[in-house]
Amino acid sequence: MASLDYAYRRLVNTLGPERVARSEFERMVYSHDFASLPKIALLQWRLYPDFVALPQTTEEVSGVVKLSDESLLQITPRGGGTGWCGGSVPNRGGVLIDMRKMNHILGIDPDGRTVAVEAGVSWKEVEDFVEAKGFALPHVPLNAIGSTVGGAINSGSTGFGGLRGGSLRDAVANLDVVLPDGSLLKTASGADAGGALADLTPLFFGAEGTLGIVTKAVLRLIPKPELTRPLTYSFPELPAAGRFLKAIVDAGLTPYHAAAVDRDHFVFERALRSDTPEPVDLALVAVQGSKDEVADQEKALDALASKEGGAKLPPAVGDGLWRERHNNYGARRLSRGLMISYNLVPLRRLPEAVETAARIRDKLKLNGSVQAHLVDSTTAALNPYVLMDDTRPSGGTALGFVKRMGDAAFKMDGHPMGLGLFLVFNLRKMHGNATSAYSAVKGVLDPRKKINGGKTFEVWTKYPWPGLRAIPPPGMAIGLEVAAILRRAKPTRDRFVRAYEHSKEG
Numbered sequence: 420m421a422s423l424d425y426a427y428r429r430l431v432n433t434l435g436p437e438r439v440a441r442s443e444f445e446r447m448v449y450s451h452d453f454a455s456l457p458k459i460a461l462l463q464w465r466l467y468p469d470f471v472a473l474p475q476t477t478e479e480v481s482g483v484v485k486l487s488d489e490s491l492l493q494i495t496p497r498g499g500g501t502g503w504c505g506g507s508v509p510n511r512g513g514v515l516i517d518m519r520k521m522n523h524i525l526g527i528d529p530d531g532r533t534v535a536v537e538a539g540v541s542w543k544e545v546e547d548f549v550e551a552k553g554f555a556l557p558h559v560p561l562n563a564i565g566s567t568v569g570g571a572i573n574s575g576s577t578g579f580g581g582l583r584g585g586s587l588r589d590a591v592a593n594l595d596v597v598l599p600d601g602s603l604l605k606t607a608s609g610a611d612a613g614g615a616l617a618d619l620t621p622l623f624f625g626a627e628g629t630l631g632i633v634t635k636a637v638l639r640l641i642p643k644p645e646l647t648r649p650l651t652y653s654f655p656e657l658p659a660a661g662r663f664l665k666a667i668v669d670a671g672l673t674p675y676h677a678a679a680v681d682r683d684h685f686v687f688e689r690a691l692r693s694d695t696p697e698p699v700d701l702a703l704v705a706v707q708g709s710k711d712e713v714a715d716q717e718k719a720l721d722a723l724a725s726k727e728g729g730a731k732l733p734p735a736v737g738d739g740l741w742r743e744r745h746n747n748y749g750a751r752r753l754s755r756g757l758m759i760s761y762n763l764v765p766l767r768r769l770p771e772a773v774e775t776a777a778r779i780r781d782k783l784k785l786n787g788s789v790q791a792h793l794v795d796s797t798t799a800a801l802n803p804y805v806l807m808d809d810t811r812p813s814g815g816t817a818l819g820f821v822k823r824m825g826d827a828a829f830k831m832d833g834h835p836m837g838l839g840l841f842l843v844f845n846l847r848k849m850h851g852n853a854t855s856a857y858s859a860v861k862g863v864l865d866p867r868k869k870i871n872g873g874k875t876f877e878v879w880t881k882y883p884w885p886g887l888r889a890i891p892p893p894g895m896a897i898g899l900e901v902a903a904i905l906r907r908a909k910p911t912r913d914r915f916v917r918a919y920e921h922s923k924e925g
């Protein structure tokens with residue numbers, strides 16, 4: 420292996436000194452994503468990259484990837500770094516490629532209804548751009564501000580618009596991908612490329628940066644709806660809001676977004692902002708269309724909500740929540756850390772799923788909020804979050820919540836989303852025998868496992884020696900189960916917000 424100084428000089432020759440970082444501070448910034456990892460994780464993984472590279476072109480990405488063959492340094496692709504399971508964090512140091520300098524919108528084709536973008540641009544920027552031209556994106560990840568186009572595609576993200584506009588995968592027409600050997604692959608469907616190419620676009624959807632680095636994407640567009648109206652309804656309990664969401668689908672309505680949020684979320688938000696609505700279990704539904712279409716949908720939703728005991732809230736509540744729709748995890752400021760468990764469950768089991776999530780949270784004596792949204796006509800996303808203080812020794816035990824939630828999702832015929840660094844043990848349960856196909860594809864595209872090696876289907880440690888170099892995925896599951904058991908044995912609940920304790924006593 421070449422020395423780190425030599426590797427640094429080679430990177431600087433490729434990108435210039437201002438786009439290669441190696442200071443302690445920068446390396447620390449890139450040593451975590453949105454998930455809170457306890458300090459003890461550093462015993463297992465080298466989470467700090469040796470270098471951070473900031474390419475501006477596909478050729479530069481290819482150049483950095485090729486350099487890895489001489490330095491033998493691992494490569495970690497990263498977009499906004501907002502993932503929840505360590506996918507964009509190194510496990511053995513190496514070169515982290517931050518894609519956010521590739522953030523240009525390359526052009527819109529109004530006739531063909533597509534927009535071409537670089538992979539490091541945020542979804543919000545793309546959304547604002549196309550809306551100014553009279554178009555809309557059929558699907559927008561919930562975290563549109565922080566998440567990049569390449570990151571969301573690789574995460575298999577869900578978000579706004581799925582029920583009406585189809586999945587994010589359907590919304591991607593084609594991709595430019597730098598493969599692990601540094602060559603460029605252009606994916607496209609037969610229709611998009613005049614029948615000239617096999618469509619490999621879906622291969623990279625949800626690949627979590629293990630198969631190549633997406634540098635460009637062409638996204639499909641729809642005409643911009645005339646009007647968006649957010650509506651909110653309070654319910655006597657969260658499962659009733661879950662039943663309401665199911666009733667929306669059963670009635671054949673296709674709102675742009677429909678979510679259930681428990682009162683605890685607003686208890687946390689109130690501790691941070693005085694303009695937060697009164698804590699209630701509620702549903703937020705955004706409808707779109709012409710004035711008449713919106714009015715018709717609103718009437719139908721009012722009727723469905725009242726069947727579940729829902730009461731319509733003043734328009735200002737919906738307007739405020741819709742404006743803040745990208746800022747869901749302010750509560751992190753109360754506790755210094757936060758863990759989100761992201762699962763897909765069959766829509767028919769949503770009312771049971773929200774109850775289960777609250778039960779697991781309470782059993783583990785955690786502070787947290789239960790939330791869910793419609794993904795498509797048969798599936799709901801269940802994404803509760805819990806607060807944790809990862810600076811305290813007991814803080815890390817909150818990771819046990821993610822394990823228990825994933826297990827519960829499987830029991831409800833669903834599954835957790837995202838494997839990254841520490842949820843790898845879920846892969847086989849999700850895909851059964853098809854799991855071997857994943858390692859086979861990885862073997863073909865990246866035989867040396869240099870891009871995000873040791874993630875998604877195996878867990879490498881920072882130690883390169885035989886016997887210690889990897890943790891069997893079931894071993895990770897046992898570790899997180901032990902965290903859950905320790906968490907349950909903890910005599911008292913964490914105290915981050917007094918009002919939360921009062922609400923649980925009352």
Ligand SMILES: Cc1cc2nc3c(=O)[nH]c(=O)nc-3n(C[C@H](O)[C@H](O)[C@H](O)COP(=O)(O)OP(=O)(O)OC[C@H]3O[C@@H](n4cnc5c(N)ncnc54)[C@H](O)[C@@H]3O)c2cc1C
Binds near residue numbers: 567575628632633
């Ligand atoms: C407020 C908030 C809301 C969220 N809501 C949702 C949600 O509703 N649904 C959901 O699915 N997720 C959600 N997430 C999780 C996360 O934000 C999304 O998965 C997001 O799309 C990830 O994008 P990113 O650019 O931050 O990717 P990163 O976190 O940087 O990376 C994610 C994965 O993609 C890889 N990667 C990144 N860029 C590239 C690239 N150009 N080429 C190849 N691989 C790449 C990384 O190596 C990593 O494995 C949310 C997160 C937050 C903070």
